[in-house]
Amino acid sequence: MIMSNVNWNNGQLLTLEQGMTATCTGNLNPGQLYCLFFYNAAQNDADTVVTVVWSNSQPPVQVLVPGTTGKQGLASLCFVNGDQTNTVSAAVTQGQPGASVQTFIGSVKMPMESPGINNINLAPNGEPVPFRAFTRFYNVPASHWYQMTLTSDINQFITVQFEEQRAQVNIVNTTSNPTELVTYAGNAQQYVTINAVPNQIYSWSLQGNGRQFVWINADSVQNSQSATISLQSLSALYDAQQGK
Template sequence: MAKINWINGGLIELKQGDTATCAGNLNYGQLYCLFFYNAAGNDTPTPVHIVGTQGQAPAIVNVPGTTQNQGLAALCFVDGSETNTISASVLNGTPGAKIQAFIGSVKMPLDTQGINNKQIPMNGQVQSFDKFTRYYGVPESHWYSGRIQSNINQFISVQFAERRATVYVVNKLVNPSYNIGYYGNAKSLVNIQESQTQYIDFSMQGDGQQFVWINADSVQNSDSASIVLQSLMGIYNENITQQADALANHV
């Protein structure tokens, strides 16, 4: 049994009897998500127990069993306004358990070792997802269009803003809530958007704050998934120019 210092929210490994604690490093007014992957190499789900410091009952998330470390992530959302400390434990009665975990938000993980932490271009260039991929960016104060695409059933990714998150489910197959947990009242800050097709489109407006996108899927699913963001201001300006040119030519 080990006590793990998780203050930077980086990629760790939890085994039977281990507890990881991020002590005092969750910010008031910010939403976080704990990402858990089953790395045990067997088909047995592993429950992880989540507890904070403000007296709410522990949350329990079941991390799906898998072989060859290919499973989906289980998620647990935490509101930093309810607790500044969070712990994740694998109980001693789960022999052979092995969980990979990190904390995601607009702030975390502070330690990005083992995480593909990349700034996302917002010029219409398609970007691929890998396992443990975190894209970040600060949109300008106008509208953007985005698309997440995958030809694999049930691809899941999470978009973070300061105190809200959207879970995008592409090619929905089963109810995604089976793999999503909430500590305290964090559920009210999370929106789930689903599509029955191979892509999901969304719009967003920049407000000077950072946005973050993290995939929550397996290695094989992530390899075939992509995200693209396009500024609509460029399209608007191009249309204005074309209209002006047409008017000048007409005169």
């Protein structure tokens, strides 16, 4: 097996196999939090370990990507703080024959120009829209309150909300410990909140500040068939109720 290194500067969706490394060089911004999404794409049920290198002085992070068949598993997540590094790499080592992992980098900035990732502006009208796998919604909410709503009838449906240097992992129908799928490089954990609820619907408040928010699906293709997400401007809702 010949070792190969792939340019990952756009954080684009790509596939890593045995002996491959993807490297994003100098393209992580200070003041932003990033998440590496890993899906097991092997046609077998073997676990894969991805080695994430983010520092020359700190040891790599080992990310377990659970085995599945037919690309049906959840994503494993690894958060990286752009204040601590501007470069990150992900590698599938030589000792994992048959390994295949689909991966991309998510944030308010990434992935950029990535075939295979749906980039959609989420309108703040409260209308539920399908939240398919490999979908990245974005919006720049104005400076007032909004309500986000996530719905799914699938167990352990998981998504990530990004706001500059903060992230919120939202899980509905939780059935097991969600932290098993989440790892952190350096001090990234202090910027991540995990909200896991046993219900099919989860709503939370969001205060706009003129900065971009991003929502990314971290679930499998089949688990995302019935999932929806919505963004409701509460100011607009109030105005409508007042007949304005």
